[in-house]
Amino acid sequence: MGLLEVPKPVSTCTDVANQLVNQVLLVKLADSLFELTPVMRQRFQAETQVEAQVEEQEVQVEAHVSLTSTERKILFALVEDEKSARELTKAAGYKSRTGNFKRSLEKLLSEKLIQMTNPENPKASNQKYVISEHGFRLLKAWEEPSD
Template structure:
């Protein structure tokens, strides 16, 4: 079985599900066959894509225990691993979709609220590289250090704008431009 898995050119998701199912079917140990199947499935998947090191099949299948056992039983009755493979694909899809939703929610939650002045700064830098003085002139504000700390520094900290001379923040040649995240924010 492991020789087959090593030589097989099947997609790793399919191969991992088949290997898991076969360990369950062969039942080589008096105890722990399910854990061994899930372990090998996780190892094959993690070797294919590192995300599965963080989403182990043990956890995925634990969330779907009744369906997991039913899929094993149905596949055994049919003498066909297809039922189990379909269940595995469905469970993997659901967990990835859930992770993607969580990621989007996480990104949205951490997106900084910008003041009108900060939005004006981003718009002033839309297609230009400007000095500190030029930025404040473009938005019609006094460019003292308090205004800089209140309006420009948060944009730098959030990676929305960047310095043209980052190694020398106080250089008289310093200018500012939109970073990629700032370009995306301006599009919104």
């Protein structure tokens, strides 16, 4: 049986916040209302910007992931809306689900570029696929000119 963590009373939280005011990390606005000092706010914003830049560089590296033309067609088809495997087969230029199409779909799923709408039941008759946030970022990186 796990331990139950009892929340701290408001007075204890206020005491901690007041100590952070003494350390010039917070500014007290009211009895129980505090905010970061301008210096701390700038520091966190700078860290956030660095994280965003690192993420953008990761996306650019991911953009160099080699995808087949079938995989690219599937990704672009999902930009507009979710689609069934049958709809994706046609969008990729096939009349039936070939081995190549199935491998492409599996690769996009394993790379987390697309997702199933019903992952608990992969063979469901109403199964559809959607592009993931990761897939959107990859497409966006392809569209933007690199420096």
